[in-house]
Amino acid sequence: MATLLNGKIISQKIKDQLKITIAQTQAVPGVAVILVGNDPASKNYVENKTKACKEVGIHSELFTFDEATPEKIIIEKIMELNNASHVNGILVQLPLPGRLHSHEQQIMEAISPDKDIDGLHPMNIGRFMNNKYLEDSTVFLPCTPYGVIRLLEAYAIPIEGKHVVVLGRSNLVGKPVGMLFLAKNATVTFCHSKSENIKAIAKQADILVSAIGKPKMIDEGYVKKGAVVVDVGFNYDEAGLSGDVDFASVEPHASAITPVPGGVGQMTVAILMENIWKAYTMQNM
Numbered sequence: 001m002a003t004l005l006n007g008k009i010i011s012q013k014i015k016d017q018l019k020i021t022i023a024q025t026q027a028v029p030g031v032a033v034i035l036v037g038n039d040p041a042s043k044n045y046v047e048n049k050t051k052a053c054k055e056v057g058i059h060s061e062l063f064t065f066d067e068a069t070p071e072k073i074i075i076e077k078i079m080e081l082n083n084a085s086h087v088n089g090i091l092v093q094l095p096l097p098g099r100l101h102s103h104e105q106q107i108m109e110a111i112s113p114d115k116d117i118d119g120l121h122p123m124n125i126g127r128f129m130n131n132k133y134l135e136d137s138t139v140f141l142p143c144t145p146y147g148v149i150r151l152l153e154a155y156a157i158p159i160e161g162k163h164v165v166v167l168g169r170s171n172l173v174g175k176p177v178g179m180l181f182l183a184k185n186a187t188v189t190f191c192h193s194k195s196e197n198i199k200a201i202a203k204q205a206d207i208l209v210s211a212i213g214k215p216k217m218i219d220e221g222y223v224k225k226g227a228v229v230v231d232v233g234f235n236y237d238e239a240g241l242s243g244d245v246d247f248a249s250v251e252p253h254a255s256a257i258t259p260v261p262g263g264v265g266q267m268t269v270a271i272l273m274e275n276i277w278k279a280y281t282m283q284n285m
Helices: 007-025 040-056 071-082 098-109 122-129 143-154 174-183 198-202 247-253 264-284
Strands: 030-036 059-065 089-092 163-167 187-191 207-210 227-231 235-237 240-242 254-257
Touching: 007 040, 007 143, 007 264, 030 040, 030 071, 040 059, 040 235, 040 264, 059 071, 071 089, 071 098, 089 264, 122 174, 143 174, 143 227, 143 264, 163 174, 163 198, 174 187, 174 207, 187 198, 227 247, 247 254
Parallel strands: 030 059, 030 089, 163 187, 163 207, 207 227, 227 254
Antiparallel strands: 235 240
């Protein structure tokens, strides 16, 4: 039976330690969350983040906008929050819906780099891609990709020298998680919608990371015996919530596997809490 990589347990340890740290310093870090539209997955993530903030002692403010809101209005709100001393971090819940999706980059670039707790501002991306975070603790690492690494490290899963196959190449997960594995001295292969022979490539992986957003697409045919399988998918359909991985068929073939829910999503929230605290310390200490 595969080891269950329980993100709920590991993320709770991270949050518990952070709660102690914040309480000891008597600090009140603040975060502003911008939610546009009514996507169920986005609303679920925002609710989880708000709950986690309250749990560890972070003040959170939620600003909601209709899907039809012009990007100018959202950017104006971000600029206002950039200048608000009680707001240490700004989070725009992605992906943005409808026509705003094509303006995501412009909106993310409006966030001050020192409040970019998602690590998506070009300045932070550049420092991350150049491995500056290895020597500079002020670099914000993207929450979900770094959450994957922290989860594997918590279970002492070897990364160096391993072949990691990443299914997906998004700026939010696929690309950065591959770069983090590369920085850990893994050999990394990216597969995407235009790749050929994806199953054959995936089956070579010692560590298979799926971030494609297709419910239960990854079955046992993609998985080498004994591989570690990391499911970053978070999909809603008529059957409810599911990951990219067909857990029932893959689990018997894997040596370790993440559940959905209770896996990477939990780690994303915990790393976000750490980033908010980092932003506070950078701005106040």
